Amino acid sequence: PVNWQPPGCLFSVSATNNALQIRAIRRKPAESVKISFDNVYQVSVLSLVDKGEFSLYASEEDMQRAILLKPSLLEEGFKPITYEKRVEPGFVDIYGIDKNGRFVVVEIKRKPAGRKAALQLAKYVDSVRSMVNREVRGVLVAPNMARGVQRLLATLGLDFKALDPKKCASILIKPEVKRLVDFFEDKGK
Known part of the structure; x- marks a missing residue:
């Protein structure tokens, strides 16, 4: 799954209790996403390019x-x-x-x-x-x-x-x- 985070978000990564945790924090509006992984089989770092227009509803x-x-x-x-x-x-x-x-x-x-x-x-x-x-x-x-x-x-x-x-x-x-x-x-x- 993909979770889009707007520019300006802060990210933190930590390993605790045999789990990998990634957290994204957005200041305005105040919200955060926390993801925990029990097992990690592969880690990839990619430079993604998204040219699509973001629209919640109809254009x-x-x-x-x-x-x-x-x-x-x-x-x-x-x-x-x-x-x-x-x-x-x-x-x-x-x-x-x-x-x-x-x-x-x-x-x-x-x-x-x-x-x-x-x-x-x-x-x-x-x-x-x-x-x-x-x-x-x-x-x-x-x-x-x-x-x-x-x-x-x-x-x-x-x-x-x-x-x-x-x-x-x-x-x-x-x-x-x-x-x-x-x-x-x-x-x-």
Whole structure:
């Protein structure tokens, strides 16, 4: 097993009572891990390189995949058309149509959405409006918003949808399985 310790941890190793003990201490927050080994068959010292991103829950890409897998996470009746759609200022995370036939531009943030995310979404919506002859909505998706962002979204005419990365992670771990009967009943609606 692997136990990651952040930079700045203090380590101590000792041999007592025919056992090897390793202890890691972290000051902030205060915590420690103590491991005792009764038998040691091999000791290896390696220089490990870990380029992976540490994430307890879902990344923005995972949140995007969860919405594509289960569009009702955004809202009932939402139908994704594409994702990472190229528009003049950048890439739209998800592009789709709502239950009223309006185009929807979705910007996803894993952390609390700030002013920069709201302004970025406004630029994407303006870009899409210039390309289509239909009403366009913008929806900012994040666990929550930074102070003042709700007022900015209202001023810009944009919507907010609170979505917890934990919920997205759980959907990706165990995708919903539909029975064949349920599938055909949904198609009939």
